[in-house]
Amino acid sequence: MSSQELVNLDEFEALAKTKLPKMAFDYFASGSEDEYSLRENRNAFSRIRLRPRILVDVSSVDASTTVLGFRISMPVMVAPTAMHKLAHPEGEVATARAISAADTIMILSSSSSCSMEEVAATGPGVRFFQLYVYKDRQITTQLVHRAEDAGYSAIVLTVDTPRLGRREADLKNKFKLPPHVSYKNVEGLLNVNNLEKTSDSELAAWADNLFDRSLNWKDVKWLQSITKLPVILKGILTVEDAILAVQAGAAGIMVSNHGARQLNYVPATISVLEEVVKAVGGQVPVFLDGGIRRGTDVFKALALGASGVFVGRPSVFGLAVDGEAGVRKVLQMFQNELEITMALMGVCSIKQICRNHVQTEHEHHTAINSKL
Numbered sequence: 001m002s003s004q005e006l007v008n009l010d011e012f013e014a015l016a017k018t019k020l021p022k023m024a025f026d027y028f029a030s031g032s033e034d035e036y037s038l039r040e041n042r043n044a045f046s047r048i049r050l051r052p053r054i055l056v057d058v059s060s061v062d063a064s065t066t067v068l069g070f071r072i073s074m075p076v077m078v079a080p081t082a083m084h085k086l087a088h089p090e091g092e093v094a095t096a097r098a099i100s101a102a103d104t105i106m107i108l109s110s111s112s113s114c115s116m117e118e119v120a121a122t123g124p125g126v127r128f129f130q131l132y133v134y135k136d137r138q139i140t141t142q143l144v145h146r147a148e149d150a151g152y153s154a155i156v157l158t159v160d161t162p163r164l165g166r167r168e169a170d171l172k173n174k175f176k177l178p179p180h181v182s183y184k185n186v187e188g189l190l191n192v193n194n195l196e197k198t199s200d201s202e203l204a205a206w207a208d209n210l211f212d213r214s215l216n217w218k219d220v221k222w223l224q225s226i227t228k229l230p231v232i233l234k235g236i237l238t239v240e241d242a243i244l245a246v247q248a249g250a251a252g253i254m255v256s257n258h259g260a261r262q263l264n265y266v267p268a269t270i271s272v273l274e275e276v277v278k279a280v281g282g283q284v285p286v287f288l289d290g291g292i293r294r295g296t297d298v299f300k301a302l303a304l305g306a307s308g309v310f311v312g313r314p315s316v317f318g319l320a321v322d323g324e325a326g327v328r329k330v331l332q333m334f335q336n337e338l339e340i341t342m343a344l345m346g347v348c349s350i351k352q353i354c355r356n357h358v359q360t361e362h363e364h365h366t367a368i369n370s371k372l
């Protein structure tokens with residue numbers, strides 16, 4: 001079956017499952033421990049209702065928007081996900097081409113299986129570089145400077161990963177990279193042989209050995225001191241940390257629970273978005289990722305104050321199903337679904353999406369109770 005026959009993202013995931021080795025599919029699909037937060041990331045969207053307006057002229061709908069000064073085709077961008085060569089032999093190079101064709105933004109994972117330079121060489125495109133801070137700060141500094149030199153436009157510092165979450169599927173599978181996949185950005189810089197075996201998952205063991213668990217707010221300042229690029233903080237879930245992020249000079253905040261792969265029992269990202277947006281008060285843009293699978297999800301996030309959303313697994317499953325064409329189809333699906341949602345909601349532009357367009361579960365119950 002080709003990706004052109006698929007009509008929604010669940011079908012992409014189902015087809016990816018048939019195409020990928022179990023170890024790779026489980027790595028991409030799973031969440032941590034018993035996956036409460038993974039289910040919540042989706043379920044919380046279904047608890048938000050839409051309040052459409054009618055008899056609005058929607059003969060022209062424009063989903064384009066601006067993020068950090070970059071004009072893009074839609075407020076749907078691609079989150080960093082590691083090791084795309086586990087999904088497809090061309091890896092992140094194919095993903096990058098598809099994202100450029102869709103005229104949106106890619107965040108390249110620092111744990112990518114194509115180097116940041118190979119991805120940059122695919123041609124023009126707005127790309128941000130996601131950073132994990134290694135204990136070896138010289139290597140971390142080199143990565144940041146290479147990203148600047150290669151034309152990346154922002155550094156996205158992931159702040160929710162002092163250790164890798166307990167992904168039980170990876171533990172059961174004894175996750176190990178196949179010989180054709182390696183961490184290209186740090187090849188020759190980090191020696192992953194002879195590391196302490198702290199976990200049955202090779203990935204978790206490497207993260208345990210190499211990531212800097214002492215990372216703290218002072219290091220955000222340190223990062224800003226070594227780069228001219230804007231620094232976005234990815235992995236914020238509370239009002240308290242959102243305020244600290246703004247005080248630390250973050251250029252943007254990503255409300256994210258890492259696709260529910262880190263701490264289990266954290267809330268669905270969509271359920272904390274609004275309080276974070278209110279606390280930030282427009283000082284910097286607030287983005288969201290986690291469980292976005294439909295144009296209606298995108299619309300709901302925007303109505304609750306997001307400046308844009310990022311998708312993780314959908315692009316990887318698109319890549320697994322049909323390489324570059326698969327990722328293109330996934331992004332096209334988001335664009336089509338969002339445009340249809342906008343038309344049916346009586347909205348012609350992203351700026352017109354507002355809080356009155358959605359009703360949360362709490363508001364729904366309050367409305368019912370007030371009538372009793």
Ligand SMILES: Cc1cc2nc3c(=O)[nH]c(=O)nc-3n(C[C@H](O)[C@H](O)[C@H](O)COP(=O)(O)O)c2cc1C
Nearest residue numbers: 028079080081082109158258259290291311312313
């Ligand atoms: C397979 C996979 C690999 C990921 N790798 C990274 C990574 O290298 N760096 C990072 O900051 N986040 C990583 N994430 C988290 C994503 O950036 C993003 O937060 C998450 O996937 C969003 O949820 P969604 O998959 O439901 O869209 C990864 C997620 C997945 C599923």
Ligand SMILES: CCCCCCCCCCC(=O)C(=O)O
Nearest residue numbers: 082111183190192203206207261
């Ligand atoms: C050789 C350096 C890298 C070692 C650790 C790689 C961990 C990648 C984790 C990717 C990720 O965030 C995820 O959710 O999976």
